[in-house]
Amino acid sequence: MAERPEDLNLPNAVITRIIKEALPDGVNISKEARSAISRAASVFVLYATSCANNFAMKGKRKTLNASDVLSAMEEMEFQRFVTPLKEALEAYRREQKGKKEASEQKKKDKDKKTDSEEQDKSREEDDEDEERLDEEEQNEEEEVDN
Amino acid sequence: MADAAVGKDKCGEQRLVSLPLSRIRVIMKSSPEVSSINQEALVLTAKATELFVQYLATCSYRHGSGKAKKALTYSDLASTAEDSETLQFLADILPKKILASKYLKMLKEKREEEEEDDGEESDTGEVLA
Numbered sequence: 506m507a508e509r510p511e512d513l514n515l516p517n518a519v520i521t522r523i524i525k526e527a528l529p530d531g532v533n534i535s536k537e538a539r540s541a542i543s544r545a546a547s548v549f550v551l552y553a554t555s556c557a558n559n560f561a562m563k564g565k566r567k568t569l570n571a572s573d574v575l576s577a578m579e580e581m582e583f584q585r586f587v588t589p590l591k592e593a594l595e596a597y598r599r600e601q602k603g604k605k606e607a608s609e610q611k612k613k614d615k616d617k618k619t620d621s622e623e624q625d626k627s628r629e630e631d632d633e634d635e636e637r638l639d640e641e642e643q644n645e646e647e648e649v650d651n
Numbered sequence: 652m653a654d655a656a657v658g659k660d661k662c663g664e665q666r667l668v669s670l671p672l673s674r675i676r677v678i679m680k681s682s683p684e685v686s687s688i689n690q691e692a693l694v695l696t697a698k699a700t701e702l703f704v705q706y707l708a709t710c711s712y713r714h715g716s717g718k719a720k721k722a723l724t725y726s727d728l729a730s731t732a733e734d735s736e737t738l739q740f741l742a743d744i745l746p747k748k749i750l751a752s753k754y755l756k757m758l759k760e761k762r763e764e765e766e767e768d769d770g771e772e773s774d775t776g777e778v779l780a
Contacts, residue, residue: 513681515671520704523669523704523705527704527705528708531721532720533721534708538727541729542704542707545732545745546700548744549699550696551678551681553696555682558682562684568686568687568689571691571695574699575695578699583699583703585702586703589698590698590702597667597691598691
């Protein structure tokens with residue numbers, strides 16, 4: 506898939522929201538400033554990726570992992586990001602663990618019910634994933650309303 | 652784009668990260684030597700980018716002037732990139748702007764210097780000949 510120039514940009518709406526939340530109320534951001542920050546963010550991703558990749562290569566790995574990204578931040582002199590990133594990583598891991606357990610539990614329940622339908626299981630697992638995600642999204646919406 | 656607006660994607664990271672992971676991944680993959688990216692690395696890069704946007708915006712805003720300011724402009728960003736060591740990597744993409752008339756004047760002065768040098772060289776050439 507060829508990359509068009511706009512694919513390497515980040516969505517304006519999200520960038521604008523992040524900027525507005527960071528600055529005091531009532532501060533205007535010129536269109537030029539917004540566009541410049543967006544470009545800077547893309548360059549940041551490239552620089553961070555390249556830096557993280559160096560760490561992966563040093564470790565003789567072909568896949569970039571979380572610690573490569575953290576090392577890259579230190580290398581780029583963004584130590585200030587390391588603590589919030591580690592917290593985000595912990596939260597992400599907890600979330601993933603929770604989902605995995607939920608999915609395994611559901612599978613166990615299903616096994617009890619469908620002993621006789623083993624050949625359909627693989628198809629149903631895919632459906633299950635979708636159902637689970639749908640349920641989670643519904644649950645999250647409910648939480649927001651509450 | 653649905654995933655951009657709410658920051659949703661299959662793994663439901665909308666609470667952790669607002670930037671779309673799919674787009675971050677495209678940018679990361681455009682880097683030549685990168686083979687593959689672990690999902691955690693992707694999430695952290697997206698999060699780091701958000702932190703970076705916040706940092707760049709607040710830094711530039713404060714750097715702009717000491718008095719109360721109502722706006723963040725391009726020149727705030729350009730001067731911050733130039734003055735900050737950490738943000739040096741942005742200096743090329745956020746160049747400071749000068750008036751066209753000033754730039755043309757600079758070009759003219761440079762050309763005049765070069766012509767003077769050429770003049771001296773050709774004199775030397777004639778003497779030797």
